[in-house]
Amino acid sequence: MKLILQPAAAIACLALAGVAHAQPAPMPTLLEAATAIRAHTTTSCELVERSLRAADLHQDLHAFITIDRIGARRACAEADRAVAQGRKLGRLHGVPVAIKDNILVKGLPFTGGTRALQGYVATQDAPAVARLRAEGAIVIGKLNLHELAFGATGNNFAYGAVGNAYDPSRFAGGSSGGSGAAVGARIVPAALGTDTGGSVRIPAALNGIVGLRPTAGRYSGEGVLPVSTARDTIGPLARSVADLALLDEILSGSRGEVQPRPPAGLRLGVARAAFYDNADEATRRAFDAALDKLKGAGAQIVEIEIPQLREVAARVAPVTDYEARVGIAAFLAKHKTGVSLDQLVADIASPDVAAGFRNRIVSASAPTREAYETALKVERPKLQALLRGAFESNRLDALLYPVTLAPALPIRGTEMSVTINGRTTSTLAAYIANTGPTSTAVLPGVTVPIALSDEGLPIGLAIDGLWNSDRALLAIAMGMETIFPALPAPKQ
Secondary structure: OOOEEEOOOHHHHHHHHOOOOOOOOOOOOHHHHHHHHHOOOOOHHHHHHHHHHHHHHOHHHOOEEEEEHHHHHHHHHHHHHHHHOOOOOOOOOOOEEEEEOOEOOOOOEOOOOOHHHOOOEOOOOOHHHHHHHHOOOEEEEEEOOOHHHOOOOOEEOOOEEOEEOOEEEEEOOOOOHHHHHHHHOOOOOEEEEEEOOOOOHHHHHHOOOEEEEOOOOOOOOOOEOOOOOOOOEEEEEEOOHHHHHHHHHHHHOOOOOOOOOOOOOOEEEEOHHHHOOOOOHHHHHHHHHHHHHHHHOOOEEEEOOOOOHHHHHHOOOHHHHHHHHHHHHHHHHHOOOOOOHHHHHHOOOOHHHHHHHHHHHOOOOOOOHHHHHHHHHHHHHHHHHHHHHHHHHOOOOEEEEEOOOOOOOEOOOOOOEEEEOOEEEEHHHHHOOOHHHHHHOOOOEEEEEEEEOOOOOEEEEEEEOOOOOHHHHHHHHHHHHOOOOOOOOOOO
8 A cells, every 4th residue: 555644654643642552442323423432431542542543553454545644633632622621512522534535635645546646735624524514513524435436446556555454465345445444444434435336235234334415416416536426425424323314414414403203114125127126145135134134124125126227327338438538627627636637647657547547538439429319318318217216116115135145255256257146247347236326327335234244244234215204214224223243343
């Protein structure tokens, strides 16, 4: 991993933080941390130092690109003074968090996970980051990602492949791999990622935590290096659905507490042909066991068909390919990075990302404006109508499916392709196979952990709803969380 320490050197960190390799105390959840600071049972600086020590211990995960040790320590000291002086405190006062490095954080390097941008320093916070800071959160660093957020594993050839919190030799998922690994390994209680085709929910599932892809447009997308402006959204990752609900409230500006909705009486759709049949045995077994638990809790599992879902979704593909080219170029110019699109593409380090850009985004055969308009205005509404019809005709409260077709696979040998259930396909296609269609339709979705495989790797359950049902989905997920046993923490 290429770790940029901001600007405190590792030796200074060891002196300030005490014994560098002492086992840090367990990291509380986001709500637990905020409550403990308010109750004077811990301090912000204690939690920040705990995060920094954990980051040092888990350098093999390559979760961070930048760690802001000086800034985090300065901020936590001020946070603790505010508590001591009885000042009004924000809902995240003094709590350490981390941000995916395709989101602007003022004063910190911004790389997008690619070499061409490694000298750029953000001059402003993205609005989502500003909202977290306004509530008192302390950003300890910027998180690694699949290069330019174009991939589903986190195997980054510029800054190191992100290791899974449960097995560093396996990938963390992507593109928000650093976000998933940092929360899963208990380095921070929560992180921001981004999701275009599954990039929050895949790493959340593979690292045994929860994640939310909100309805597109629910949060501001300003200050984010785009993949597809029609599909992109920031999304939070944390260790409890209650934490997601709090972050959603802060990021969206919505009000109103989310109460758990018990599974009893819910109508939960399962489309096996679309989402289940190609999964590996461990994933199918975990999913079936989860359905049995939901039935036992009084939920009604509704077996449904969504005919030609993948074929219809595939016809919307020109949207992403066209918007990536236009959106990235506009971002680079707007934020005065000093890097052109051609320069950025020429310096892509990861072979899968380089091939994707060459073959689909900047090639002579890249989608035309006409093809883009057709995909966005004709084909995407067909996909959305198909999914709306499935929900409404079956009176569904949510659609369930395994987040991924398999748990995390070894980092080595999966850069371009994987074999799951006897089928070999591109790694990206395999790992966004389930989250891709509903993401293309910009539905909201939550993932919760449901099991560990026989190899000790997390498996996640996707819970999708119709547009703008985010708070209702969180209530359903919170209710489900009570019937699935908490996964054990990864070995430190």
